[in-house]
Amino acid sequence: MIRMSDSLASLARSSRLASYISMIGIRYLTTRAASSLQEIIKASSYIGRDDEFANDIDWNNLGFGLTPTDYMYIMKCGRDDEFKQGQLNRYGNIELSPSAGVLNYGQGLFEGTKAYRGEDKRLFLFRPQQNAIRMQIGAQRMCMPSPSTEQFVDALKKTVLANRRWIPPPGKGSLYVRPLLIGSGPILGLAPASEYTFLVFASPVGNYFKDGTAPLNLYVEDEFHRSTRGGAGDVKSITNYAPVLKSLSRARNRGFSDVLYLDSVHKRYIEEVSSCNVFILKRNVLSTPATNGTILEGITRNSIIEIARDLAFQVEERPIPVEELLDADEVFCTGTAVGIAPVGSITYKGNRIEYKTSNQLVCLRLYSRLVGIQRGIIEDKMGWMIEID
Structure with a gap:
């Protein structure tokens, strides 16, 4: 000792x-x-010091970029083992074998959640148990061991506490928390890695899109697809994201905010935007594509569904033909990173569909309820917020 x-x-x-x-x-x-x-x-x-914030941070102009914080959490286990006690380390590079499973075969998952500083200075995580469960489901799909829900939430709490000076003041943003599960052990032939690393790091963030809360301009992609039936589109695999970069870059070079993908079988039904779910509103009916194996079951998505039903909206999870975009009253996106982002226009096959934009949008009403819960302003009747002691 x-x-x-x-x-x-x-x-x-x-x-x-x-x-x-x-x-x-x-x-x-x-x-x-x-x-x-x-x-x-x-x-x-940093524990218990609510009056201390990181220096040289413009809290009023946070974007969604990486700001290295102080600490990260690391836990390891073997292929046929279970995760044990992990530890905090200074934030920094990690060492991997050139033949690590994640580098050679993409055996990896990631999650995303946020920590908030409430108006009363208490610290909260938003539904981290759901992230843990989603990682466990993804780990089964990718032949990986995964942390228990208790281990997962505990690791997030420790990471947030050690980096609490990076949590923005109330209303200025949040601390984005990124858990990773990767095949870190060496492997040459196609097989599960021999060792796995669970890692959690964090970064203070503001709005995901560079235009802040301005309505999005989406382009409907009918050449490339985000996922296919029988693939891994319904889990948060790292392999789901690099394939969208070509479509996303092409769309942004043409002045669009992001890309809306269609299903790969019929090329008719809307599925997801590059990194978030999509909803359409027509009168009192709120519709979102059903999670049928190709769409990620977003935690913000599920939260908005529950809030909408609580506010007496009819909510449908179903296949949505792209033609329904023509007469929708509102379209908006949801996700951990974006929160809720209203859509101002969608371009499909050269035709631009425009939607009303005002501070009276239903999606902003839903977002206000969500943010109120996250910041402790509205009573959390759902039991979503986990206080960090």
Whole structure:
């Protein structure tokens, strides 16, 4: 066991550090070098300090870009093993074998959730159990072990607490939390990797789209497809995202915000935007494509469905022909990164369909309810918010 100096022992007796040591587990402290203990003491200084924010951050103009924070969480296990206790590390590069499963065969998953600073300075995570369950489902599809729900949520809490000075002030943004599960072990032939790494890092973020809350201009892609039946489109595999870059780049070069994809069989039914779900509203009926194996079951998507039903809207999950875009009252996108983004126009086969834009949109009403819950302004009757102690 590492022998603490008198000064470190004195620090350990303080209630703040003692609680933090208890949180991360004494096993971690007894297996790390003294220099790592100094890092833990530094991380503990952020616990409970609501008046301290990271320096040199313009909280009023946060975009959706990577801002390196202080700490990340890492946990490993073997192919036929279970994940055990992980640990906090300084944020930085990780070492991988050139033959790692994730590099050679794309054996990897990621999740995305957010931490919020409430008006009363309490810290919250939004529905992290659902992210854990979705990762477990994806891990089964990708032949990977996965953390338990308890391990997953605990890792997120520790990561957020260690980086709490990077959580924006209320109403200025959120701390985007990115859990990764990758095949880190070496492999040459096509097979599951021999080792797996679960990693969590975070970054303060604002609006996902560069134009902020301005309505999106979408282009309907009828040449390339995001996913196909029998593929992995309904899990958050890393392999789902690089294939959309060509269509997305082409659309943005032509002045569009993003791409709306059609199904690969009939090339008629709308499915997803590049990284978010889509809804259409006609009178009091809110419709979204059914998750039939090619569409990711978004957590924000499910939350909006529940909020809409609570507000007496009729909600349908069904195949939506692209022709229904012609007479929709509203179209909007949902996702962890985008929140809710109203659509101002959609271009399909050279024809541009425009939608009304105002501060009276139903999607903004739904978003206001969602954000109110996330920031602790509206009572969380759904039990979605997890307070971080």
